[in-house]
Structure formats: C-alpha cells, structure tokens
Amino acid sequence: MSSNGYRVAVTGATGAVGQQMLKTLEERNFPISELKLLSSERSAGTTITFKGKSYTVEAAKPESFENIQIALFSAGGSVSKKLAPEAVKRGAIVVDNTSAYRMDPNVPLVVPEVNEESLKNHQGIIANPNCSTIQMAAALEPIRKAYGLSKVIVSTYQAVSGAGAAAINELNDQTRAILDGKEYTPSILPVKGDKKHYQIAYNAIPQIDKFQENGYTFEEMKMINETKKIMNMPELAVAATCVRLPVVTGHSESVYIEIGKDDVSVADLHHLLLEAPGITLEDNPAEQIYPMPANCVGKNDVFVGRVRKDLDQKNGFHLWIVSDNLLKGAAWNSVQIAESLIKLKLV
Amino acid sequence: MSSNGYRVAVTGATGAVGQQMLKTLEERNFPISELKLLSSERSAGTTITFKGKSYTVEAAKPESFENIQIALFSAGGSVSKKLAPEAVKRGAIVVDNTSAYRMDPNVPLVVPEVNEESLKNHQGIIANPNCSTIQMAAALEPIRKAYGLSKVIVSTYQAVSGAGAAAINELNDQTRAILDGKEYTPSILPVKGDKKHYQIAYNAIPQIDKFQENGYTFEEMKMINETKKIMNMPELAVAATCVRLPVVTGHSESVYIEIGKDDVSVADLHHLLLEAPGITLEDNPAEQIYPMPANCVGKNDVFVGRVRKDLDQKNGFHLWIVSDNLLKGAAWNSVQIAESLIKLKLV
Incomplete structure (x- = not known):
C-alpha cells in the first residue's frame, strides 16, 4: 500500500x-x-x-x-x-x-x-460467485456452522438487471407497450444470444442462462456447483430451479433446507441470523414483515424472512432470502x- | 334434466x-x-x-x-x-x-x-379446491398413480387476478405510475383487508392470504391440506411457499417431488404426462420450450415442463407447472x- x-x-x-x-x-x-x-x-x-x-x-x-x-x-x-x-x-x-x-x-x-x-x-x-449463489450461501452459512447442512432445494425469483442494462430497458419498454396495447418484439430475454426471446413483462420465464444437456440451465448448475465449492461441501445435496421475473433489481429465493439436528426451533434460527454478519432478519408475520426485492435495492445486506419449520421433516426449514443482485450479488x-x-x- | x-x-x-x-x-x-x-x-x-x-x-x-x-x-x-x-x-x-x-x-x-x-x-x-392446489394436483396425479408419491415441496409464482379485479387494476395503475415516476399508494395487495399493503409492480411479495399462528399463510396451508385431501393421502408430506408476482393471470409453480420408485427417468414422466387428461406437456429445453403464464391465459389445460431428475435424490424430480388460475384454477x-x-x- x-x-x-x-x-x-x-x-x-x-x-x-x-x-x-x-x-x-x-x-x-x-x-x-x-x-x-x-x-x-x-x-x-x-x-x-x-x-x-x-x-x-x-x-x-x-x-x-x-x-x-x-x-x-x-x-x-x-x-x-x-x-x-x-x-x-x-x-x-x-x-x-x-x-x-x-x-x-x-x-x-x-x-x-x-x-x-x-x-x-x-x-x-x-x-x-454467481449473484443468486452468493445471497443463499451468506444466509445459510450461520445455520450450517451451528447445526450442519445436508440438503438445499431452491427456487429463485430473479431480477432482469442480472441480464444487464439492455434487459432492464426491454422490461420497461415492453411493460409500457403492453399497458398501451402496443406490440413489442423481445430481443434480449430470457438469454441474450439464445435462439428465442420471450415477453418478460407480466410473465415468469423459467430459464436463466442457456440449457445444458441434462435439462438444467447453466444458472441452475452454477447455484448447485458453486454452493458446494463455497461451503467446501462436495457432499451437500443442492437442487435449483431458476426463474426470471419482471423485477428490475433484487433476487428472491424460496429455500428449503435440511440441517444436521432435529430439535431446532425457528427462534434458534432467528437468533443465529440476527447475529450473522451481512444478514438482516426481517421476519414478523403478525406485522407482515418479510423481505421483498422492492425494499432491498441499494442495500449491501442479505435479507432473510419467512423462516418456518417444515411440518413433516423434523430437520427441515423454509426461508425466503432477498438481496440486491447488483450489490451483494x-x-x-x-x-x-x-x-x-x-x-x-x-x- | x-x-x-x-x-x-x-x-x-x-x-x-x-x-x-x-x-x-x-x-x-x-x-x-x-x-x-x-x-x-x-x-x-x-x-x-x-x-x-x-x-x-x-x-x-x-x-x-x-x-x-x-x-x-x-x-x-x-x-x-x-x-x-x-x-x-x-x-x-x-x-x-x-x-x-x-x-x-x-x-x-x-x-x-x-x-x-x-x-x-x-x-x-x-x-x-384452491387455484394453486388444483393445477399441482392435476399434474402430479398421473405420476402418483404410476409410481406413488411421498413428498411435495412447492414454491409458487402467483398472479394478481387470484386476488380479484381490484388487484388487477392496482397492478396496472401502479405499474404505469412507476414508469411515469409518479407516486402510487397501494390499498389492495398483498391481501385486501390486511393491515399493510405493499407495491406489487416490479416486486415479489411472499404473502398470499393472511398469516396463521404457525408462520404459514392460509394459502400455504390450503395447498398443504387440500392436496392431501384431494389425493386421499393424509400421510403425504407437502410443504408450500406462496408468492405473489406482477403477473395478471397464470399461476406458476416450481415443484419438487419424491416418488415411490428409484429407477424412473424423465422420459417415463414425459410419457405419463403426455397421456394424462387435462395436461399439456411443454418440455423441450433444446428448443427453449417450457410453460409460461403469458402463454397459458384462456386455456383450460395445466401445462408442465422443466421436468428434471434431482441430481442427488434417486426418487426426486423437479417440475414447472403453469395454468390459468381463473380457468383450471x-x-x-x-x-x-x-x-x-x-x-x-x-x-
């Protein structure tokens, strides 16, 4: 220096x-x-x-x-x-x-x-790492450290800014065209350079990045492989379904996990997440407090809420993880x- | 008659x-x-x-x-x-x-x-049944019938029309206001009559219907309880996370299932779904063919795609299920x- x-x-x-x-x-x-x-x-x-x-x-x-x-x-x-x-x-x-x-x-x-x-x-x-991987790994790490982690199943709700500035313009221009009853031919999303392009406004597209031979997209395989590498757990079971939404910025994730201990409560996880670096816990259903992409924009933290114990699996939990994909991502x-x-x- | x-x-x-x-x-x-x-x-x-x-x-x-x-x-x-x-x-x-x-x-x-x-x-x-439950049950039934079903984990991507005509107007008016840089105070979504209302345009809200004491929403508990009743399987493990999107019509669902047999292939499930009543299979990743809400509007069928075998769980599969929530739903x-x-x- x-x-x-x-x-x-x-x-x-x-x-x-x-x-x-x-x-x-x-x-x-x-x-x-x-x-x-x-x-x-x-x-x-x-x-x-x-x-x-x-x-x-x-x-x-x-x-x-x-x-x-x-x-x-x-x-x-x-x-x-x-x-x-x-x-x-x-x-x-x-x-x-x-x-x-x-x-x-x-x-x-x-x-x-x-x-x-x-x-x-x-x-x-x-x-x-990949944007959607980072926020999930940051939120799951305090839980993994305390109780172990054996399984992760994630479904993503991803913003178009992950596909660049042209994708943001496409979403905005297309949205206005639809509201005005005009035609709009998409040329960017879901994947710039892929064969077909689809409407993203008022839609949900279950494709981020191109498809691999195994039927998973590259984005899904990134989440799977990168999570294992970051956590240094080649044995961790990870599954991902990645979906693009008409949201400009802020990726959300519905995540199911199985941990290494049966008698853990939601309060235990809340306690861990409250103490965890880079994490903001927003979880108060009675007051309708939960993370949303519209609220995370411009903030560095990863926001976690909707923490629930699975009703069947004793070591299973559900979480909703949101972060600004251009910042922490x-x-x-x-x-x-x-x-x-x-x-x-x-x- | x-x-x-x-x-x-x-x-x-x-x-x-x-x-x-x-x-x-x-x-x-x-x-x-x-x-x-x-x-x-x-x-x-x-x-x-x-x-x-x-x-x-x-x-x-x-x-x-x-x-x-x-x-x-x-x-x-x-x-x-x-x-x-x-x-x-x-x-x-x-x-x-x-x-x-x-x-x-x-x-x-x-x-x-x-x-x-x-x-x-x-x-x-x-x-x-509840809209989001119907389409999932219709799509999973041919699989359950052929191979048995033990576990379902669903994350939903739900349209605002499920919350009525006023919610559709709120989404459209709010979207235009945001595009025009104007203020808009939400008064309907996520739940008419609940304490707080949030922006739905360019956002994803992890709340559909009010919250129960256990941290799950009524919508999530409907999916859990109704699926068991329709399939006459009180022992079926079902978990749900329900999310509202800026989509007018068409619910999508990312669904993970575990079936009663290990050596089943994606081709086997394709075959079942092709034959199943009320189901349209749209699943050709190489040609970017998969169901999307924008394509399902006005159609009675339930559309299924992104069928993938889980990479860790031998009896695990992932599916993407889309249907017009006002029609089949x-x-x-x-x-x-x-x-x-x-x-x-x-x-």
Whole structure:
C-alpha cells in the first residue's frame, strides 16, 4: 500500500455492475491511490466521475494492468479469460465477477461471510460467485456452522438487471407497450444470444442462462456447483430451479433446507441470523414483515424472512432470502473481497 | 334434466371468476334450460349477455335457489356459508369455489382428473379446491398413480387476478405510475383487508392470504391440506411457499417431488404426462420450450415442463407447472365438476 491507498483497476467500468462497483468503492471509502477505468473498445472514451474527479475510460489491454495492485473484473467471461492472466502476470490480484474461473480448483470462490480464509490460497485470481449463489450461501452459512447442512432445494425469483442494462430497458419498454396495447418484439430475454426471446413483462420465464444437456440451465448448475465449492461441501445435496421475473433489481429465493439436528426451533434460527454478519432478519408475520426485492435495492445486506419449520421433516426449514443482485450479488461482494485481501494482508 | 338442459344458477356472476364461469359454460355448450345470475345487493341489476340473450343479475337470497338443479358459487366464503345450505335445502347441488367447505369431511373436494369418483359421496355441496392446489394436483396425479408419491415441496409464482379485479387494476395503475415516476399508494395487495399493503409492480411479495399462528399463510396451508385431501393421502408430506408476482393471470409453480420408485427417468414422466387428461406437456429445453403464464391465459389445460431428475435424490424430480388460475384454477374446474355430475348421473 502506498501512503494513501492501492492502485486499482476496474474492468467493465461502464457496465451495470461496473457502475455499482465504483459507487461501492466510493461509499466504502476504499483506499485508492490510483484508479484506472477500463472497458471494451466500444465504450472507451466515456467519462466517469469518481469522488468528484473525472476519469476517461480506456480500452482494456494487457498493458493496462502494469503497476496495478487490485483489478476488479466485470466485463464478461471472455474478457476475463483473456486479460485476467495478463493482469496477474503484471503483479495484480484479480477479483473476477464472471463465471470464467469459478470452478477452477486453483481459484478461491469467495463469499467473505462464508470462506474468507480461502483467500489465503489464492494464486492471483479470486472468483466472485454467481449473484443468486452468493445471497443463499451468506444466509445459510450461520445455520450450517451451528447445526450442519445436508440438503438445499431452491427456487429463485430473479431480477432482469442480472441480464444487464439492455434487459432492464426491454422490461420497461415492453411493460409500457403492453399497458398501451402496443406490440413489442423481445430481443434480449430470457438469454441474450439464445435462439428465442420471450415477453418478460407480466410473465415468469423459467430459464436463466442457456440449457445444458441434462435439462438444467447453466444458472441452475452454477447455484448447485458453486454452493458446494463455497461451503467446501462436495457432499451437500443442492437442487435449483431458476426463474426470471419482471423485477428490475433484487433476487428472491424460496429455500428449503435440511440441517444436521432435529430439535431446532425457528427462534434458534432467528437468533443465529440476527447475529450473522451481512444478514438482516426481517421476519414478523403478525406485522407482515418479510423481505421483498422492492425494499432491498441499494442495500449491501442479505435479507432473510419467512423462516418456518417444515411440518413433516423434523430437520427441515423454509426461508425466503432477498438481496440486491447488483450489490451483494456482484459489486459489493467483489469490493468486500478486496477489503478482505487488505485485512488479511494479502495485497 | 329437462328436455333441453339443467336449471343452473351462478352466484357471484359479476366477479372475475363468475365471468369466466359464464364464458366457460358458453364455450362448453353446457346443457342449460334455465339460467339464473345472482350477485350481492350491490351488483344486482347488472345486465349480462349469455349466448346472445340478456340476463339481469338478481341479489342472491335463499329463495333464489327454488327449482335450481346446479348452483355454482363464487361470491366469497361468507355468501357460500349463508346460502349454499339454502340452495341444497331446495334441492340444488352446489359447486362451491370458496374455501368455506373445502376441509369439511362431508364435502368432496374435487379435481375431476384426480378424484372424480368422490363426487358419488356428495351430500349437496361439492368444493372446488384452491387455484394453486388444483393445477399441482392435476399434474402430479398421473405420476402418483404410476409410481406413488411421498413428498411435495412447492414454491409458487402467483398472479394478481387470484386476488380479484381490484388487484388487477392496482397492478396496472401502479405499474404505469412507476414508469411515469409518479407516486402510487397501494390499498389492495398483498391481501385486501390486511393491515399493510405493499407495491406489487416490479416486486415479489411472499404473502398470499393472511398469516396463521404457525408462520404459514392460509394459502400455504390450503395447498398443504387440500392436496392431501384431494389425493386421499393424509400421510403425504407437502410443504408450500406462496408468492405473489406482477403477473395478471397464470399461476406458476416450481415443484419438487419424491416418488415411490428409484429407477424412473424423465422420459417415463414425459410419457405419463403426455397421456394424462387435462395436461399439456411443454418440455423441450433444446428448443427453449417450457410453460409460461403469458402463454397459458384462456386455456383450460395445466401445462408442465422443466421436468428434471434431482441430481442427488434417486426418487426426486423437479417440475414447472403453469395454468390459468381463473380457468383450471377456478371457473373451468367448477364447470368440469358440473359436467362430471351429469356424466355420473348425480344430478
């Protein structure tokens, strides 16, 4: 660390998540001595204001990372695959928000509330998990730690901002067209570049990311595989069904879990969640208090409510987990990893 | 049956479901010799056209049911509690779409594809199950019949039309207000008459109906208890989390099941569902074919897709079940029960 901070690069600075990363670095007063904003050729030249100072975004290339200490990446998997090793070669630690390296056994996949210690094994690249995985892992970790965890079945209610700024525009424009009785031809959702596109306004689409051969989507397999890796539990049974909703920001999850103990009460789980870092418990049915995406936007925490004991399975519980997919699901978790690297003196 | 049909009354004829009942009776060319349209005092006097003939809606009272053979009720639980016994006393068979009698041990709770035979035990009143329960029971029955069923965990994605016409208006008006950057104070959703009201546009609300003491909502307990009753399986483990979405019509459900056999394949379930009455299989991930609420509106069938084998549990499967909540979930199932009564010579 130089006298007044670290030399930081943000790759994908003009994107939805990149913008949130900058906002989060500002809000956290992250110690930065030098800031480099990088993007694709297409967005290069854009001017961005950070802490009152104007920055011109440069096209990212290997040399961009000379002298950089911390490089946050959120410019798509192909950019990370090409440039993250170049950044590492030049001495930077990369925190990568794409799926490029998440399942690489040499890359720690980190939710600081869950496995911050795994940062110590990094070899230059650290992966930020998938948005829907992060909030679930953060909420389940205090329960796993106290009582063990054997099974997770999650159904998601995901916002379109996870599919980028164009998807947000599609939802808004399409919604207005439908209200006005006009035609609107979708071209982005459910998956940009997939064969077919469907209406998202006033609809629910059970497809996020493309399909794999086994009938599960890549998003569902990310939730399954990444949860096991983050929790370091290859034996954990995880199942996921991922659904896109007409919500701009805020992913929600209906989660069923089986824990390692039979005589646990809802009050016990409430107690754990109240004490857990990064978790806000919102659970008072009598007062209609429960988390909702509309209330989580702009907040770093993961919100948990609707905690109920299963009526048949003694070690079974149901939870409703909500978080801002652009913050804890992406920008905030990445910045939080960078903060952990500093705290653990790894940078 | 008179020479040209049955003497039929529709109570709640001016409501969202009542309107769909009339449309369905028309479409099915239901044999009607005399039609009486009934409503609350407030809506009495309304004129409704049925098969090209104009009818004036009358305020429902005990005497309204003199000489009626089949009385369809969808005017709220309190109306059914008061007037269904009066209709029965006068010789009518009541098909009740409210929750008033569903768990009454003397009242058959019927999804014709599942338990049509139970109609034979009726004592005047037959209950139409909760919308979200009907579509799930119809889709799971062919599987249960072939392989047995031991566990069901469902997370719902429910449309606002289940909360009535005022809820549809609230969603539409609120959506436009948000798009226009205007304020909108919700007064209906999540539950008319409950203490607090929340934004539904661009949101997901994990509350349908009021909360019970045990932390589950009445809607969730309906799904749990009604499914066991319809399938005549008090021992079936059922868990539900019910969520309201900014969708006008069409309930979706992410359902996990455990069946009584280990070596069943997705192809086996496909085969069953293709043959099952009232079910349309829409399941081809390679072509992005799966059910969605926007596609189910106005159709009587229950649509099933995203059939996947659980990756850990040998007898576990995941399904995505979608249906028009006003049709199979209400009006069509009620009319279908009436058709079954005729077929079984019970009226």
